[in-house]
Amino acid sequence: MADELSKMFAALADPTRRDMVARLAISDATVSQLADPYDVSIQAVSKHLKVLEEAGLVTRTREAQTRPVHLEAEVFDLMTRWIERYRRQAEERYQRLDALLADMNDGPAAQRREDDRPRRRGKAS
Template sequence: MADELSRVFAALADPTRRDMVARLAVSDATVSQLAEPYDVSIQAVSKHLKVLADAGLVTRTREAQTRPVHLEAEVFDLMTKWIERYRRQAEERYQRLDRLLEEMNDGPAMRTGGDDNTTEKGKAS
């Protein structure tokens, strides 16, 4: 699983590939359609698609004379589970920190009140 995640995150590290994934999330597209908004060759787009395919993010099918590229959304489930696990751990740490800060705020407030009274008495003397 870790190697698969590493390939997925490495594939998505490139902004062009992230943009292609975002476009494929809307609908399947051919290599030519994916190449349209970029100032790169069809070969460059094909190389990007190979990286995405090797990571399991896209597949290509054959429909008549075209070979549309399809986004494999299941891979995002794997990423989501991994991210969610660490999000939960971070949330638990923040909750512990919140409790600690609350305890620290409650404790010094009582001590500060006592110190303030002592200070006031000292001033009055």
């Protein structure tokens, strides 16, 4: 699983590949359609697609004379589960920290700090 995730995250580290994935999330596209908005060659786009394909994020099919690229959206479930696990752990740590800080601000230590403050005396009229 770790190697799969490493490949996926490495493939998505490039902004052009992330953009391609976002576009493929809307609909399948051919290599030339994917190359349209970029100032790069078809070969460069093919190299990007090869990285995405090796990571398991996209597949290419054959339809007549074209080879549409398809996003394998279910692969993102693996990434989502991995991210969610660490998000939950972080959330639990923040909740413990919030409880500790609340205890420090409202608990006995806070009361002692307040008791130790010098009292201000107003001027007598």
